[in-house]
Amino acid sequence: MPFLKPTILRFDSIDSTNLEAMRQAKLGAPEGLCIVAREQTLGRGRLNRTWQSPRDAGLYFSIVLRPKLEKNAWPLLTLMSALAVHDALTKTCGLRTDIKWPNDLCFDERKLCGILAETVETAMGLAAIVGIGINLTADALPETVSDMATSVESVTGLPTERGRLLEVLVKAIGERYDLLQSAQGREHTIREWCANSSYAMGRRVHVAMGIDTFEGTTRGLEGDGALRVETQDGRIKIVRAGDVTSVRRSG
Numbered sequence: 001m002p003f004l005k006p007t008i009l010r011f012d013s014i015d016s017t018n019l020e021a022m023r024q025a026k027l028g029a030p031e032g033l034c035i036v037a038r039e040q041t042l043g044r045g046r047l048n049r050t051w052q053s054p055r056d057a058g059l060y061f062s063i064v065l066r067p068k069l070e071k072n073a074w075p076l077l078t079l080m081s082a083l084a085v086h087d088a089l090t091k092t093c094g095l096r097t098d099i100k101w102p103n104d105l106c107f108d109e110r111k112l113c114g115i116l117a118e119t120v121e122t123a124m125g126l127a128a129i130v131g132i133g134i135n136l137t138a139d140a141l142p143e144t145v146s147d148m149a150t151s152v153e154s155v156t157g158l159p160t161e162r163g164r165l166l167e168v169l170v171k172a173i174g175e176r177y178d179l180l181q182s183a184q185g186r187e188h189t190i191r192e193w194c195a196n197s198s199y200a201m202g203r204r205v206h207v208a209m210g211i212d213t214f215e216g217t218t219r220g221l222e223g224d225g226a227l228r229v230e231t232q233d234g235r236i237k238i239v240r241a242g243d244v245t246s247v248r249r250s251g
Helices: 017-026 076-093 152-156 162-180 185-195
Strands: 007-014 033-040 058-065 098-100 104-107 110-122 125-135 201-209 212-221 227-230 236-239 243-246
Touching (some): 007 017, 017 033, 058 162, 076 110, 076 185, 185 212
Parallel strands (some): 007 033
Antiparallel strands (some): 033 058
């Protein structure tokens, strides 16, 4: 019996699908409620960054989850969601993306999708809101970020059937979410994430955690999804929050 029974609320325009999902969760929305909008006027990314959300240029989606997991395992929801997006893009577009820690999917080192997981207190207990923004057309991208971001259509040269992608994505989230909450689900999710990410092992990265910055080489994930980074002096630093960027080797 699957944990998730998704229902979808569609909006023509909205401030933010995550904000609406939070409002619905506070009103008692059941697990699996999905918010989808053609455009967002206040789209958000991690660390309160804006997410460009022009009308019909992307898939703007949020889902209400009420996980039966210990709170320290909730960061794995972001990894689980990234795997679901990876599954959906592979199945619908034949597009194999790279998963960048902690919350992006990329193609050729350029961002294609961002994931924002947040928590909200409700009368039914703490809920998780997972927001997913996928750039579908070049219209989603200001020219100023063309070297850092891309879209499904730019990569494949073909238009994306938004309805089909949404259908497959919701199914993939349900499957990955069920798996995460199974007996060996956490370990399996981490293994799958590492298998589909070039950032998991041996990637030279720059890490910024507030005023603390350093460089090192990635050495896999902790059990809660935190990134392990080996510094030049051989110490392992555990990164649970911050910006991680790839360091290109000179020459």
